[in-house]
Amino acid sequence: MKKADAREYKERLLMLRARLRGDVLAMAESALNKTRAEASGDLSLMPIHMADMGTDNYEQEFTLSLLENEESTLEAVEAALERIEAGVYGDCAECGRIIPKTRLNAIPFTPYCVKCASKLEGNGDH
Numbered sequence: 001m002k003k004a005d006a007r008e009y010k011e012r013l014l015m016l017r018a019r020l021r022g023d024v025l026a027m028a029e030s031a032l033n034k035t036r037a038e039a040s041g042d043l044s045l046m047p048i049h050m051a052d053m054g055t056d057n058y059e060q061e062f063t064l065s066l067l068e069n070e071e072s073t074l075e076a077v078e079a080a081l082e083r084i085e086a087g088v089y090g091d092c093a094e095c096g097r098i099i100p101k102t103r104l105n106a107i108p109f110t111p112y113c114v115k116c117a118s119k120l121e122g123n124g125d126h
Helices: 003-040 050-086 103-108 115-123
Strands: none
Touching: 103 115
């Protein structure tokens, strides 16, 4: 990959990493603030009805799921930045072929070409 292309992807990945870090911190802070309010006895956040409790549980699980997905994506972004530094960004980690720019533009942190990603997803090995 040309150095100019690598620089462009590095900038995109750095912006994505910053956004993901901000999202993860904001969600974690929001969950922490809710827990603190409940612990301090602030009943305005406490559900009164059983359905409200179910909704709160769902929202908490949903937030935790989003955090997990964003942390996973953040790890993939970090790995992509390491591949740029190592000079192997854009090469498929499975077969070694060049990952097309159209794929990198869509998923700049992907370590796999479409063929290998499909194969790995089909086997559940990733």
